[in-house]
Amino acid sequence: MRVAYLPRFGPSYWNLEFVSAGSKTPLKAGTYSNAIRFPGSGQQSGMDVSGDSRSCNNLLGTFTINAIETSPYNQITKLNAAFEQHCENKTPALRGSVDFAVHKTGVVGNANCDGIVNYLDIDYFESAVTNPADYINSAAWPLNNCDVSQLDINKDGKIDANDRAPFYTLLQ
Numbered sequence: 520m521r522v523a524y525l526p527r528f529g530p531s532y533w534n535l536e537f538v539s540a541g542s543k544t545p546l547k548a549g550t551y552s553n554a555i556r557f558p559g560s561g562q563q564s565g566m567d568v569s570g571d572s573r574s575c576n577n578l579l580g581t582f583t584i585n586a587i588e589t590s591p592y593n594q595i596t597k598l599n600a601a602f603e604q605h606c607e608n609k610t611p612a613l614r615g616s617v618d619f620a621v622h623k624t625g626v627v628g629n630a631n632c633d634g635i636v637n638y639l640d641i642d643y644f645e646s647a648v649t650n651p652a653d654y655i656n657s658a659a660w661p662l663n664n665c666d667v668s669q670l671d672i673n674k675d676g677k678i679d680a681n682d683r684a685p686f687y688t689l690l691q
């Protein structure tokens with residue numbers, strides 16, 4: 520799971536990654552202790568909080584998921600978590616929390632999350648249909664908190680080629 524804070528302007532950014540041991544089990548509410556640097560290992564959960572070009576080579580930490588929700592499209596729609604991270608396994612700690620929710624514009628077909636549907640959505644829509652994971656994980660502003668469900672134009676629970684015809688109808 521990855522949450523990124525990438526402001527449109529300014530130098531500051533944060534990147535937060537959390538994963539359960541073995542990367543097999545979806546994260547749920549609870550505390551994950553003795554986490555090592557993302558992606559963890561088969562026995563240890565993984566985490567990595569970095570920002571402004573600073574990060575740990577190795578780390579030991581703990582993170583607590585207070586609330587997490589995902590959409591049928593495997594997008595994180597809500598996250599409330601706290602973390603403590605010790606770079607290079609040393610005593611000084613980075614402590615913080617993240618409270619995140621997708622921006623639900625409710626505008627069907629609005630692929631670039633700017634509130635309206637027009638030709639500027641075409642490239643983003645095609646990216647989502649071709650590779651939904653890439654679209655969801657896109658580092659490009661403003662997609663990180665876009666509500667992906669608005670690209671399921673025909674409301675069948677999937678974002679795929681079957682949404683193409685109704686999408687282009689929206690643009691007419």
Ligand SMILES: [Ca+2]
Nearest residue numbers: 629631633635
């Ligand atoms: Ca748009």
Ligand SMILES: [Ca+2]
Nearest residue numbers: 671673675677
């Ligand atoms: Ca669909």
